[in-house]
Amino acid sequence: MTTSVADWSVKTERKGRRRGSRCPCIRARQLYFSFQRQAWGILGRHRDGCCRLDRQWGQVRMERGMLEPDGLVFGDIVLDRTCLFAHRNGEQIWFTRSERALLLAFSRNPHRLMQRAQLLDAIALTQTDASDRNVDFLVNRLRTKLGDSARAPKYIATQYGEGYVWIAKKQPAIARNLNPALISGLLAIAPVVQPQDGRLAKRVDAVTKKMRDMIVSRLGVDESVIVLAREGGSPPPGVRYDLKVSFRDNGDRLDCTATLREGPSRRIIRAFRLELSGVTLASMMPEVERASIGIAEALQRNLAEASEGLGMPVDQPLEIRLRKASTLLSASNPTWLEKGQELREARAQNPTSADLALQWCLHLFARLVLTNPFTGIDPGDRDEIESEIEATALDCLPFIETNPLLMLAAAKLLYFVDRGHLELAEDLADRAYTRAADSAALPLLGQLRQARGDFAAAVAFFDRGIELAAPDSELHLYIRVLKCIALLAAGDRKALKAAAAFSYESPHSPPDLSAMVAVLVTPPDQKLPQGIIDVLQAAGPEGARNAIAYTYMTSARHLTSPQARSNIMEGIIAHLSGLHGTDVAKPFSRKGSD
Numbered sequence: 001m002t003t004s005v006a007d008w009s010v011k012t013e014r015k016g017r018r019r020g021s022r023c024p025c026i027r028a029r030q031l032y033f034s035f036q037r038q039a040w041g042i043l044g045r046h047r048d049g050c051c052r053l054d055r056q057w058g059q060v061r062m063e064r065g066m067l068e069p070d071g072l073v074f075g076d077i078v079l080d081r082t083c084l085f086a087h088r089n090g091e092q093i094w095f096t097r098s099e100r101a102l103l104l105a106f107s108r109n110p111h112r113l114m115q116r117a118q119l120l121d122a123i124a125l126t127q128t129d130a131s132d133r134n135v136d137f138l139v140n141r142l143r144t145k146l147g148d149s150a151r152a153p154k155y156i157a158t159q160y161g162e163g164y165v166w167i168a169k170k171q172p173a174i175a176r177n178l179n180p181a182l183i184s185g186l187l188a189i190a191p192v193v194q195p196q197d198g199r200l201a202k203r204v205d206a207v208t209k210k211m212r213d214m215i216v217s218r219l220g221v222d223e224s225v226i227v228l229a230r231e232g233g234s235p236p237p238g239v240r241y242d243l244k245v246s247f248r249d250n251g252d253r254l255d256c257t258a259t260l261r262e263g264p265s266r267r268i269i270r271a272f273r274l275e276l277s278g279v280t281l282a283s284m285m286p287e288v289e290r291a292s293i294g295i296a297e298a299l300q301r302n303l304a305e306a307s308e309g310l311g312m313p314v315d316q317p318l319e320i321r322l323r324k325a326s327t328l329l330s331a332s333n334p335t336w337l338e339k340g341q342e343l344r345e346a347r348a349q350n351p352t353s354a355d356l357a358l359q360w361c362l363h364l365f366a367r368l369v370l371t372n373p374f375t376g377i378d379p380g381d382r383d384e385i386e387s388e389i390e391a392t393a394l395d396c397l398p399f400i401e402t403n404p405l406l407m408l409a410a411a412k413l414l415y416f417v418d419r420g421h422l423e424l425a426e427d428l429a430d431r432a433y434t435r436a437a438d439s440a441a442l443p444l445l446g447q448l449r450q451a452r453g454d455f456a457a458a459v460a461f462f463d464r465g466i467e468l469a470a471p472d473s474e475l476h477l478y479i480r481v482l483k484c485i486a487l488l489a490a491g492d493r494k495a496l497k498a499a500a501a502f503s504y505e506s507p508h509s510p511p512d513l514s515a516m517v518a519v520l521v522t523p524p525d526q527k528l529p530q531g532i533i534d535v536l537q538a539a540g541p542e543g544a545r546n547a548i549a550y551t552y553m554t555s556a557r558h559l560t561s562p563q564a565r566s567n568i569m570e571g572i573i574a575h576l577s578g579l580h581g582t583d584v585a586k587p588f589s590r591k592g593s594d
Contacts, residue, residue, distance in 0.1 A: 072107060074168035075154055077146060079107060086146070093145050098123050102138050106156065106166035115163040139164055185239040186224035187215065187299065188263075192246040200249045206281050207256075207288055208245060214292035219299065239263045241299060253277045254284070258291060260298055262435060270298040309355050309405045310362070311339075328362075329412055329440050330478045336366035354396040358409045361389045365413060369554055373516050374539040376546030382553070386417040397428075405440065407432035412444050415451070418557050422451055439468045443479050446486065453561045455490035459483060484521050485555055488571075489564040496521060511535075516547060516572075520555070524574035536579050544576040544584040 072079040078087040086093045095103060105114060105122035119135045139156055142148070148155045155168045191208045193201055212227050219225070226239075240263050248255045256274040261267060274291050276284045310328045327333055336359075343360045350356055364385050371377050393413045400406035411428035414421035426448050433441040446461035462483035469476040480499070487496040500521045515535045522528055528536070539547065548569070556568040573585050 110166045188226050188239045188242045190228045190244045204247045210288050211292050215296050218296035269302050309403050327475050336363045354399040357392050357396050361392050361413050364389050372512050373547045373550035374543035389413050390417045404432035404435045450486045451558045455486050458486045489567050491567050519572050519575050524571050541580040541584050544580045
């Protein structure tokens with residue numbers, strides 16, 4: 001008898017969810033989210049078809065193991081699927097929460113009349129006192145940002161007396177704009193000067209070269225700081241920051257302004273004026289040095305702020321802090337397991353700290369993923385822990401908007417509990433990455449792309465993370481395993497065979513977890529190594545059932561594609577069923593048929 005593995009879910013998990021949390025506060029929050037989901041479900045079923053809520057909008061069909069990349073193209077606008085931002089001719093356009101909610105409603109219901117009442121529903125969670133006027137105001141703001149016109153609309157047409165219609169024709173999808181190569185450089189200096197002034201151009205080249213050398217000497221970097229050609233245009237996409245230095249010859253003085261921005265987000269970090277009096281380079285050097293010191297200090301301060309939080313000592317060198325940030329967000333980091341009592345006491349002393357709250361959530365997360373897979377965890381206990389993680393992470397969101405590292409932690413936690421927060425996790429992670437372009441984000445960004453089925457993008461992020469991680473380190477092994485899981489989910493056994501050609505046995509990973517990785521990547525029709533077989537046989541049927549549940553909850557349930565989930569579960573179920581009989585798979589049932 002062959003057990004189907006098209007889409008697996010744990011029955012015992014459902015029992016735990018029905019039972020609910022034993023904590024009154026958490027139980028109340030569970031009921032709140034349950035009632036909210038039911039209310040939206042009723043609206044989705046009984047409202048006019050135009051305003052039906054499509055909770056599965058992100059799930060797309062799988063073809064040959066890979067899904068189409070993210071990005072919605074309407075005319076000259078490339079719209080991110082989360083509607084957080086758009087691109088037009090290289091320019092990035094950001095949307096507010098209310099604009100984003102409205103844009104999501106429009107883009108998911110193309111060529112359908114959206115009445116004002118329906119659009120009010122869409123923005124209800126972002127504005128408590130919204131009215132018809134708010135809808136009209138937001139539509140006008142969207143038109144302005146999209147370059148649209150009410151008289152000759154390309155995107156949003158007015159149906160007078162009724163509402164609005166999204167009329168833009170969707171074109172083939174393109175790849176998501178975030179790219180793992182974004183962290184390849186630190187600073188690009190872009191001098192700007194009128195092209196016809198050749199004499200001034202030579203002075204500008206000398207000034208910007210000196211400025212670059214002074215910044216490099218203070219930061220201790222070299223190749224990461226470049227000077228663009230005067231006619232070079234926009235900075236390359238591979239830098240964290242860009243410095244635009246504009247020059248104008250005003251007779252007895254050289255007017256100069258410098259603007260330092262974050263590369264991806266375009267946020268201005270510092271802007272100031274330089275007073276370059278005199279005609280010789282030597283006479284300008286004191287002012288160039290003053291400006292260079294200010295720029296270097298602003299860069300150091302911004303980089304330090306981007307790596308603050310999660311208990312990292314602020315007096316450590318920046319390079320060490322950035323490297324440590326990556327390991328703190330690794331699922332295989334045992335540090336969080338050891339800090340449970342310490343964090344409990346710290347939270348009692350400072351209950352309002354979002355940083356400590358998220359550290360506590362990472363401790364709970366570590367308890368779930370670093371448990372012995374053959375021993376397992378009670379479904380009710382798991383549900384209670386995940387409810388606490390979800391509630392705490394959501395409560396922290398308003399207080400972490402300026403801290404990229406904490407945003408990444410919240411995104412990771414909300415993604416892991418798998419309770420309908422995938423869009424929110426993508427939003428947090430993408431914005432954190434555009435703010436900091438930190439390698440700590442790479443594994444999570446890969447997992448989020450994998451959840452959507454964009455396995456090519458996921459592997460690109462994992463490859464970049466592997467390249468940056470120290471060889472044979474805990475982080476290096478963790479990202480290599482993530483890459484193997486992505487290739488397994490994609491059904492790309494050929495690439496998986498090459499990627500899995502390394503030893504899973506590591507001092508950074510418990511032996512039982514190492515054995516689980518080997519079982520996952522071994523094809524169902526291929527014999528396991530004898531050492532792994534011995535481990536699986538020693539676990540017994542109950543241990544096999546726990547291992548299957550562990551695999552689903554940690555590696556498969558987050559994927560929106562049923563075929564991808566099946567690809568993950570197929571091998572482990574086949575191997576364990578072969579050793580212990582098909583009964584070990586009976587706690588699972590097909591989710592799609594419920």
